[in-house]
Amino acid sequence: MAASLKIISEQLGLSKAAVSIYFKDPSTRRISKENKERIRRLADELNYRPNVIAQSLSSLKSHVIAILIPLNVSYFSSTFLNQALCGIQSVLFNKGYNFIFIPTRGSNSPVIVRKQLERSRGYDGFILFGTRACSEENMRENVEQMLKADYPFVVLNMPDLGYEINQIVNVTPKSSSAIRYLLELGHEKILLMAGARQAPDTVLAIQEYRECFSERGLAVNENLFLNGDYEEMVARSELLQAINNGIEFSAIYCLTDTMALGAYEALNEKGLKIPGDISVIGKNDSFFARFLNPPLTSVRVLMYEAGKLGAKNLLRRIESNETPRKIFLKNELILRLSSAVYRPLNMDQGIE
Amino acid sequence: MAASLKIISEQLGLSKAAVSIYFKDPSTRRISKENKERIRRLADELNYRPNVIAQSLSSLKSHVIAILIPLNVSYFSSTFLNQALCGIQSVLFNKGYNFIFIPTRGSNSPVIVRKQLERSRGYDGFILFGTRACSEENMRENVEQMLKADYPFVVLNMPDLGYEINQIVNVTPKSSSAIRYLLELGHEKILLMAGARQAPDTVLAIQEYRECFSERGLAVNENLFLNGDYEEMVARSELLQAINNGIEFSAIYCLTDTMALGAYEALNEKGLKIPGDISVIGKNDSFFARFLNPPLTSVRVLMYEAGKLGAKNLLRRIESNETPRKIFLKNELILRLSSAVYRPLNMDQGIE
DNA sequence: TGCATTAGATCAGTCGCGAAG
DNA sequence: GCTTCGCGACTGATCTAATGC
Incomplete structure (x- = not known):
């Protein structure tokens, strides 16, 4: 049983309030010196500590x-x-x-x-x-x-x-749009590694994707919208499957750097060079982005x-x-070495 | 002013207890159907939610x-x-x-x-x-x-x-000791990127370091114990300084992967190859370890x-x-490509 | 006897008011 | 009238025992 104000006050023949006043401000002058000393001693002996729950209730402020x-x-x-x-x-x-x-x-x-x-x-x-x-x-x-x-x-x-x-x-201001940047680099088949369709980030990204493409009069290929579920391993397997299914693309925009890791893995497994064959851009500019091989271009949030x-x-x-x-x-779009100007990919050579 | 049991009970002409009983188990049969309905409606209207602080105080359990x-x-x-x-x-x-x-x-x-x-x-x-x-x-x-x-x-x-x-x-069992492993690879000048001397992890690592060296009859060079303060940038600058001071080593054991990142940076800046010139081992086997260039050998914790x-x-x-x-x-020591057998370093060639 | 309900104590504090000196 | 000192009431819930019908 933990010591409480009540226990201390009872043992000392004081009111709870008196003891409380002392603890709130030990230098108070509302409590006599002798009583202060008695409170201090007993509290120390009983290992008293105020109960934050009760403090919160009584002060109507929990911090x-x-x-x-x-x-x-x-x-x-x-x-x-x-x-x-x-x-x-x-x-x-x-x-x-x-x-x-x-x-x-x-x-x-x-x-x-x-x-x-x-x-x-x-x-x-x-x-x-x-x-x-x-x-x-x-x-x-x-x-x-x-x-x-x-x-x-x-x-x-x-x-x-x-x-x-x-x-x-x-x-994301237009100047930091990953999609826009990839289009400027000449990529037209851009894979979007997103999350589930209702995830807000995914909604925005797809919207932005469509805008950028329509501005340039390019058609959007919905097969290029993958759901990597914001997980490295899911992104990896989704991308592998897309490649196996013969889906063509020259760049990937991943809505997290973690999914970009998965993309790196998948591309490495398929012998595709970054950015020689495929450009990759991540999002969040995680601390590890600049240490990847190659360092990852990423949208800093x-x-x-x-x-x-x-x-x-x-x-x-x-x-x-x-x-x-x-x-x-x-x-802000942080440019690193994982994104480069579009170069047609020789599929026979790139994918085994 | 948030609604409380008291307010609800007063407005309905019931006791706090009755309202409390209802909320604890809305399917209770201790409260009449009409009163249940009245409580429910008023609570809904006043947007009543129990106060967790008060609940905790009363039940002496805060969860x-x-x-x-x-x-x-x-x-x-x-x-x-x-x-x-x-x-x-x-x-x-x-x-x-x-x-x-x-x-x-x-x-x-x-x-x-x-x-x-x-x-x-x-x-x-x-x-x-x-x-x-x-x-x-x-x-x-x-x-x-x-x-x-x-x-x-x-x-x-x-x-x-x-x-x-x-x-x-x-x-860390002996079989997973990074120092022991580096010694087995032939390294004898092993730099330890640790934290402050009193940090528990650092204490243990230095102790282990000494043990391994004394087992082999090798002398310990205390100049090889650096304080990277568990920070990437500190580790980087400490290592750069050590290199500039002409301290010789062929391997580095960093007590966190983050400090290993700093080491990678410093070594890259100095044109030293990992693991060709210097072997690097990290600790914690963070998720990014295997994506580094080269993938980082690390002690999994x-x-x-x-x-x-x-x-x-x-x-x-x-x-x-x-x-x-x-x-x-x-x-567990996870072997990757950042650690290799000792090979004498040609300093003239390696460091510019 | 059982059903529906309540008064009042309790948890561990805070705060403002009041009473001596 | 101003300190010094201290207490009662209150916070929002739960729980026990008791009560009226």
Whole structure:
């Protein structure tokens, strides 16, 4: 049985309040010196530590931010997420906020978030993180829930949802479009290694793909849209299968660097040279991108900054009730050696 | 103002207990159908959600595990930690436990952990994660604190501390020793890219280094122990400096793959071939190791398993009060192309 | 006796008010 | 009237025992 204020106060013949006052500020003058000394001694003896749960209840402030991630698998392996977490952490820790991850077993995003919210009243704020399992529509439902419950929150890793809420949006300006860049290099058969069709990132990428192609009057071949599920191994096998099926392409744009790893593997296995035969571009500019062979051209997404700004705005909302704001961060295409000017591929030679 | 049981019960002319009973089990037969319906409707209208803080206080069970990491910088970029977190998460989420990270601004490990503990009574259990900032002695102090407070806890990423506590220890069997392997390949000037001298991992590595060398009757050159601070860029510059200072070596063992990246950079800059001129071995076998140029030989550390087993044992302790157990996981040397048989280096040729 | 319901204690704190000196 | 010192009421839930019909 852990020592509590009550136990200490009873043993000393004081009120809980008196003991509480002392611990809140040991230099207080509201408690007599003798009593301070007695409290200190007994607390030390009983190894007293305040109960944060009770503190939170009584002060109606928990100093805990819940991070809601609509995904029911381990997600700390995602470099995307980890970059954002680093940014979030840098702000929250400075301001003395803890952050918590809530478990769920739901199958889809709205269910997961709803369940998380059911177990969340009492936390000071929320960070909603978009994932591959969370369509834009899903996230809108989630946002509606948050608004209805009147929770302070911020949305990360999602396209602009249109609400007047705290949101950090990472956008790709035309000048940083991987597809546009590949087209400029002369590639016209560009394979898109994306995720499931409803994943927001995939939706945006396909939209951008179509725009770029229609601008140039080129037809879009839907067979070039693969679903690598944001997993290295899936991307690898999808690509191998595409090659085996005789699908022709001279460049690949992968919506994560991890899938680009899978692409590298598949191309190596097939004896295709990067970028001699096939150009590859990744997304997120993970720290390992420049160490690959060849170094990977990648779209840098400012997730660290997104996490940092998101957390800042959330705290502003919590502590000063500032009005929500939307911030746009521009992605940047980082050129490395995995992408090159189009050169017709001699299929007989390249693929065994 | 968020709706509470009290508000609902007052508006309906019922007692808090009645409303509480309903929410605990909506199919209960202790509440009449009409009242159930009234409660449901009002709760819906007021957007009622139970307050987890109050629930925790009342049930004396928070279903929250605190993860204590004695480091005051962002740590989600560490692949080590992330692997462990994935394992932890896989267990906790299945069992319905949340997990929380506690902020601190302390300068050293005991201070950080002490501060974290001061803000932690009320959580169900603790995971103590060893870091570069936490010497073995530091961790012992932390463990003493935990024992004194009678908190359920488990220690990860630390050498065997000798206590009868829940601990998962990752050990390197002789057959997986990078140093031993390099010696067998004929290398005798082996550079050790480690961390600060008190970091547990560094202590162990230096100890192992000395053992291997003394077994073979070889003298140890302390100039070959560098402090790369577990950071890519620090490792890079330390290595460049060593090379510039004319320190001779034919192999490098880096205590993290991240530092191996730095080593790759430095060697490339100096025009030294891996493994032709210099063999490189990393540690942790991060997912990117096999994609490097050349693929990196690395000591695989089972951090995912450590996290998983640690969380399991912690929950066993919490839920069934099982006695603590210590588990040893064996590291494994994964051979790739960055390490090769010793070949005398022509310095004039190699370094410009 | 069983069904539907409630008062009140409890958890471990905080906060503002009040009473001596 | 200003300290110094301390207490009662309250936070939002759960749980036990009791009550009325």
